[in-house]
Amino acid sequence: MNRLTIELPGLSLKNPVMPASGCFGFGREFSQLYDLSTLGAIMIKATTEEPRYGNPTPRVAETPAGMLNAIGLQNPGLEKVIANELEWLKQFDVPIIANVAGSQTEDYVAVAKEISRAANVHALELNISCPNVKTGGIAFGTVPETAKELTKRVKEVSEVPVYVKLSPNVTNIVEIAKAVEDGGADGITMINTLIGMRIDVKTARPVLSNRTGGLSGPAVKPVAIRMVYEVSQNTNLPIIGMGGISTVEDIIEFYLAGADAVAVGTANFVNPFVCPELIEQLDGYLEEHHIDHISDLKGRSWK
């Protein structure tokens, strides 16, 4: 499958398809369904310094061609993630991208420092875009100067390349992308979820107990494509694109827009076998269309 190999900072990928953070846990459940070594990489669930329960339920709601979630960064905490989850993941031949979250700079730094030392963590994904926590998260992702500063601080301590995950809930995403580039980011992952809400007309209350949540799935793909298109033309950083991918054509569209690899989120809930299926179909698609290598498609919509 030579057409699919991708080299990115810290990451030698067999193929450019990986599950998106928060949509795959730490891989245990999916390992019962297929061999995780078939994946390009795995973006594990956001890890914070301390264990977090997250928000009260209901935490998910459906919307037209999309879903809202307000999990609230539930995770067992840095120590357990390293000792149990990353350790367990070592049995697979797949690079891990560790999603790092926190409420303040120190939290991010602490998690980044430790987790980047785990042998199978090949890159960090700095989550400055989670809309479902009250402090930190998205706050870091909406102010260029803050985003830059945080990137810098994390870069100082990280043993592996740092990708910054951008929020689509901003006026000017290029500005944020450039700021994290200035801050020393090695790559960008985008997009996180759009902030949305649903109200139950029967009860007159928000469906999610957190009231607002993050919108993902096919509905948001046009927004993601537009942002990848803009950012890829205005920074030199590699981009792992995501937002609404569920078919091979969606992957191609992200490549044409300017992505270097892709992540699949919500679609894992709809079809838990979607990642290996897409990897196989992607290879077939390239063969059928006489494309020598997937990266030939990068940015073709603007080149």
Add this chain to the structure above:
Amino acid sequence: MNRLTIELPGLSLKNPVMPASGCFGFGREFSQLYDLSTLGAIMIKATTEEPRYGNPTPRVAETPAGMLNAIGLQNPGLEKVIANELEWLKQFDVPIIANVAGSQTEDYVAVAKEISRAANVHALELNISCPNVKTGGIAFGTVPETAKELTKRVKEVSEVPVYVKLSPNVTNIVEIAKAVEDGGADGITMINTLIGMRIDVKTARPVLSNRTGGLSGPAVKPVAIRMVYEVSQNTNLPIIGMGGISTVEDIIEFYLAGADAVAVGTANFVNPFVCPELIEQLDGYLEEHHIDHISDLKGRSWK
């Protein structure tokens, strides 16, 4: 239909349902289908000082549960809109909300001054959020200080109340809403379209000739609801809510979020009879649920 009457600055509405700007032209086409006097109001297509052809075609594309458009403010220009369109609309017993657009402050002021003098124009809708023009438009809608200043200037010359149409493509919509409130706005209409894009995987080119376009339809409703929910709690301005409305339940959801009236855009293309149908169904819904008046629902999700 007493349950449906609404009083807003400049607007005595028979009912709170009106077609959204750009999705109804100047009403001529729909007048062949039903009596326009049944509508709560009509938001006419954006008017600029000079005639505009807009963007090259293709100007529309479909997305999951939504559509992209990049019309580019095509309109016959202020003079013709007043002489032909508004004149023609006088035969109907329906208040007109004139959508005002431009590239610079002077354009907005010139259009606002003239069009607000037309007898059947009961309010202006200041379009500081059109994503499909290169200058002006959305540029005014993303910087609070600029939005405030423009609102002020338009208020100085307008003979009728001024509603400002907000863009969802901003980091902090409450900030913009407060700025236009400070600028003297009489009301807010929201949301305009989200910026999005689609790429044709066969040709590798953007589907829209303008490349990016505005995303509307059911896909964006969760974003619109979230923004109405936030803005209604943080300003004192009445809100005409829109974004993805196609059913009575959608209208109820906007009310619960904090809207005072609603506009229907994309759904007019799917079902050109949707506005009168919704008005009738809304009355039925309120009766069935023993709700004395539609405005009883306003903001119930947060009150």
Add this chain to the structure above:
Amino acid sequence: MIQKELMTVTNQTEIAHNIYEMTLQGALVDQMNEPGRFVHLKAGDEMIPLLRRPISIARIEPEKQEFTMIYRAEGAGTNALAKKRAGDKVDVLGPLGHGFPVDEAKPGQTALLIGGGIGVPPLYELSRRLNANGVKTIHVLGFQNKEAAFYTEQFLALGETYVATVDGSLGEQGFVTDVVNKFSLKADIFYSCGPTLMLKAVEQLQAAPSGYISLEERMGCGIGACFACVCHPAQDKSGTAYLKICSDGPVFPAGEVAL
């Protein structure tokens, strides 16, 4: 008058590779008075695909309150349509737009009808009406290949018919314009529908003193309200003049639109 109706499918047949002929019945047919107009339709009330699809009226049978369309199953909308069976309902808005002016061809005159691919269908009802008026019709139909060709027999029953395929697998090899040139076809008037590039070439033929062409564009509303489907008039000093294909067209006098 434009109406919206849940019409009933009375027939659905795949008549060529991915090409379907569908007949619909309902009162809306009473409003269909002209060939070349179109309907805007939705297979169901789901949100994907969200928008309606414009499809030409290919045959009108007023006595049965039926009309027939011929369409290619391509994307989401037409594929959903292709799943319909006799007895199912389809949400139809129409008839829309301005069609081919039949009376521009006088009895005894000859009309040249040039169609390409899914531009062929509206010419069928047109030809029937012209022939009913005593106009002689010559048909030139272009297709990709033999598998994609349809209705050649039906046109032949109405008049002289030439077929061109890009690969030569049926009729002449080449484009419709090649056929017109090769056989030096001449007429008093022409009517054409097909891809824009074809229409451009057709306008440059000298086969008839005047004619009409039918255009295609992506549509939103289909009724003239959204400005999705505009085109430039050929003569436009201001640069801001426009014609809407859905409501001013889809049929225009040849030369009126900048192609």
Add this chain to the structure above:
Amino acid sequence: MIQKELMTVTNQTEIAHNIYEMTLQGALVDQMNEPGRFVHLKAGDEMIPLLRRPISIARIEPEKQEFTMIYRAEGAGTNALAKKRAGDKVDVLGPLGHGFPVDEAKPGQTALLIGGGIGVPPLYELSRRLNANGVKTIHVLGFQNKEAAFYTEQFLALGETYVATVDGSLGEQGFVTDVVNKFSLKADIFYSCGPTLMLKAVEQLQAAPSGYISLEERMGCGIGACFACVCHPAQDKSGTAYLKICSDGPVFPAGEVAL
């Protein structure tokens, strides 16, 4: 093992007002080994509704490779399901979660099965298995009203059965707990499934020394990966402990989960 299969509908019947009994056939049934587990399913491959729907397994017939579910057509997902006919396909992921431990009830003992509304279905396979093991079952089934009631005959065939309806239109008027109290029902073990408020009341009954309850929550993945369906353990000093209803449950020992 969890599998995903396009299973074939062999029966679909409306057995009460808006309540459907659907039987599906396929190899996935070979994996079904325990009552109280569930499937996560999608009526079609469309994007609306996007997510799967969790539905309990109500009856397993391994020899026919069939299983039966009973569901209420409420929203988009279950209504799409209700449109299916025999011969149609349904996309099934399963079997998921942990079910009712049948062997906790010893032969000769008595088990009290308490179900409310659409919580009743999983108790049916449970009761069949308990009876097969020589356990005596007492069933208490609660419904809104007579129109919404189902499977009362089937349960009666397996053991003593009480029905409660909120409006008294069938059986006793009141809630399932009222019935248990009124008839002073006692057992060695109880099993219960229904709305959380009901489960809370059931846990407070003193009808059996121990028991199991099955919980509901909105789900994303259904397999334990998304953290949509968590609940708090009753004992949690840290405040951050959690149980996932989809993969740790949906069945839990009574008292284990904070309701």
